[in-house]
Amino acid sequence: MTTFPAPDTSSVHIGVLAVQGDVREHIRTVEALGGRASAIRRPSELAGIDGLIIPGGESTAIDKLTRAFDLAVPLQELIASGLPVYGSCAGMIMLADAIADPATDLQGRPQQTLGGLDIVVRRNAFGRQRESFETELEFSGLPPDSSGKVQPVHAVFIRAPWVERVGPSVEVLAQVPAQTVDLTGQHPDAGRVARIVAVRSGNLLATSFHPEVTGERRIHELFMQMIVRRTVDHVGAL
Numbered sequence: 001m002t003t004f005p006a007p008d009t010s011s012v013h014i015g016v017l018a019v020q021g022d023v024r025e026h027i028r029t030v031e032a033l034g035g036r037a038s039a040i041r042r043p044s045e046l047a048g049i050d051g052l053i054i055p056g057g058e059s060t061a062i063d064k065l066t067r068a069f070d071l072a073v074p075l076q077e078l079i080a081s082g083l084p085v086y087g088s089c090a091g092m093i094m095l096a097d098a099i100a101d102p103a104t105d106l107q108g109r110p111q112q113t114l115g116g117l118d119i120v121v122r123r124n125a126f127g128r129q130r131e132s133f134e135t136e137l138e139f140s141g142l143p144p145d146s147s148g149k150v151q152p153v154h155a156v157f158i159r160a161p162w163v164e165r166v167g168p169s170v171e172v173l174a175q176v177p178a179q180t181v182d183l184t185g186q187h188p189d190a191g192r193v194a195r196i197v198a199v200r201s202g203n204l205l206a207t208s209f210h211p212e213v214t215g216e217r218r219i220h221e222l223f224m225q226m227i228v229r230r231t232v233d234h235v236g237a238l
């Protein structure tokens with residue numbers, strides 16, 4: 001088996017969309033991994049970033065404020081140009097091409113997303129009894145520890161979405177097993193359907209849960225490696 005050294009992520013500069021949500025936790029995680037992180041509140045601050053994180057929070061608020069601060073169009077252009085973006089929870093909703101059950105404002109207009117990721121998400125999907133829960137998840141693509149095993153991810157879900165449909169380009173990285181989805185047995189699919197909670201497609205990565213609040217760093221590390229590999233590919237292509 002050939003192994004490759006993990007790419008050096010220390011020179012990576014990541015912007016964290018900072019209109020609402022748990023911005024500080026993402027900044028701390030990137031910094032703990034040796035990267036540089038800065039809060040993004042205006043379009044000029046997007047210059048020079050190598051990747052972007054859209055935090056957890058409230059997707060309706062993130063949507064409204066992103067548009068109010070004239071960030072939505074530049075962000076959509078950056079996503080289309082291949083900028084690596086990681087969205088956690090509300091951030092996953094913002095990256096989804098479609099929401100199964102979008103909220104509407106007082107005028108009846110549905111919330112919008114930035115899009116880019118060919119998935120349909122359902123907001124607050126785990127139901128009242130399961131609004132917040134924690135579980136251990138198998139997550140593809142993480143490196144083994146010193147014992148040669150890939151340890152599960154301790155995942156915290158807070159009024160989390162699940163991914164209801166994925167397009168052909170989308171790789172599923174983690175699912176909540178059917179037995180965990182609804183322990184109350186009230187959901188019609190209870191005990192029958194595993195739910196997708198982490199995906200990757202090209203330069204876009206999204207999780208329904210919040211690695212930034214548990215001290216879990218491997219998801220951010222994976223994202224930083226996506227950034228470095230892309231930079232290397234780009235330089236190689238010149």
Ligand SMILES: NC(=O)CC[C@H](N)C(=O)O
Pocket residue numbers: 055056057058059060088089090091093123124158159160161
């Ligand atoms: N923890 C979260 O990010 C919750 C997401 C929230 N339920 C939403 O729809 O935006």
